[in-house]
Amino acid sequence: MSHPHRQTFLQHLSDEQSLPSQTDINPDLQNQTALVPLDDRVVLEVRGPDSDRFLQGQASASTAHATSTIAPPAVFCTPKGRVIANVQIIRVTSECFWMLLDRSIAEALHQHLSKYAAFYKAELTLRDDLGIAGLVGPQVGKVLDPALAALPQAMWGVRVSSDEALAVTRHPHDTMRLMVIAPHERLATICQAASSDLVLAPSALWKRLDIEAGLLWLDEQQREKWLPQMFNWEALAGISFKKGCYTGQEVVARAHYRGQVKKRLMRFTISGNEAVTPGTDVVDTDRDKALGEVVSSAPAADDHVELLAIVTTKDDIPSLSVNGQPAHLMPLPYALERLDPETLTD
Template sequence: MSHPHWQTLLQHPSAESSLQAGRHFDGQHETAIVPLEDRVILEVRGPDSEKFLQGQASASTAHATDTIAPPAVFCTPKGRSIANAQLIRAAPECYWLLLEHSIADALHQHLAKYAAFYKAELTLRDDLAIAGLAGHRLDDVFGDTLALPHSDWGVRISTDGDDTNETMAITRHPHAMMRLVLIAPSERLAELCRTKAPDLTLGSNDFWKLLDIEAGLLWLDEPQREKWLPQMFNWEALAGISFKKGCYTGQEVVARAHYRGQVKKRLMRLSVPTTELIETGTDIKDATSDKTLGEVVRSAVTAEDHVELLAIMTTKDDMPSLTINNQPAHIKPLPYALERRDPETLSD
């Protein structure tokens, strides 16, 4: 099944120029829709799907309900993060893992080694279309058509009986502005777009990337596989790690790092006065000693003619002046506290 041709679906003046990361977005009056073609669903289906995922994911399958879709991470036995994902319970014996497309094959191969011992099948659902929505008017635009979640990681599932081939999931992602992700069969999502086209502005993937940066949210891609412990990209602060659920692959290392305070690197948000994107992997340096303190993991140009980025850096009580590509870099506050947030506290 082919995905919607977004430019054709949104044939109205506001769709003619795509909303880029560097263009001002008026969230009070505009509603952005973004084709998230860099995301995919890895489906886990079968009588043992819940038991199987319970032994692999950092989130408990008990937390995945018809109103909550918790974030999770999948690790190697040494606690290194293979991929992070959102755990969506699409049906009683079917879970959807929403994750970055480039890392999906690696997670699929990793989980398949364990799935062989369970009645659970893994499938990459390339037939599903995924779109992001952002703006303060989402209730006004979609409230008459869809039931919307109103808390971070909340979810609403709409399905035709037990046929998950017709399932639509709507989940809310963190941001100061209301931000939703829609997952549905291509034709179902296309019809929704056609119905709401006059109210929507087509957004670019770079625009959505900027919203993730503002939210302090990193989705691991293939080059970042197995580089970090989950806490190094603040996953426990985003309710992505349960310290109460029991064993899963890598759990012992992740728990030890938490309780012994061994996490010496953290995800931070920075700003650089340039209009040129900064490549992933670029070094962040101490301006005085030229010592490397970390690396850029995401960047996007803003409407204010600077670049916002996320970086994983060595933590220090007294941070020195920083440079990136010989430009001054300034630390910006994250929208959440760097402390453990238990997924058991999530509600919608």
């Protein structure tokens, strides 16, 4: 799937240009701009005269939602409505889309979509030549403004450079955070130009911000395990209930309109300083019964760990624990209700 000898954008930096490293997973984001290498993400490109029509029949978001200013989230499902992968769709040109997703699941999606792409003038390519990095902090505009006319301001907003080789998209969180996609050498050049304003931060920081935003990116372990509503994808504008058919659409729509979603993504904290292994049970301590499982976690400040777990829904959440530690339910930053992608604007 990937090229083991590919040179990442950080390797393009010389020793003199290397960035100060920040091992702290809680940098001072009020005064520092953190650069987070996201080697666990990759772009699956769809290119060709039929790329728009091809994606329209497979993705939960309409290709009409992917514009010059919005890069909508979407899922690709099995006929039974189970999610193979969730992605963000970036329209680069009228005949080219970049789909941003977790690297571990990209080959499975590639193979799945290839079965359908054979009937269209559309070519699928895993773009290992593209580097992906997260930027978070007060100076993101200073870092990127020279490359773009304007930065995306709204959730899932996007800007693509005039030469179509650089894309910047804004991901959900109260703190301004952007994901930057560009060829490794170009990304290195951006880092070099802004090196005095950047501190290198670990990927655990980006994962913690995703958790705080109630945002789960499925990996290989979670492939074909959940309906999209089980990880709140419709609340993040990831499902259109107004577009035409796509693979799995009937099951997804039926679950929505009949209220058949019995599991939900929830956010918790527990004491500790180490991430929890995905798949770890979330236990009803009163009955010693597993009600769900951890799907993402990251250490945070003050000796606690942030968790996302998919848990059986109940009116009253019982006393829960993870690895024997009390699990404290935390609020999500969005309402558990449908947010139509048609309403997204930047």
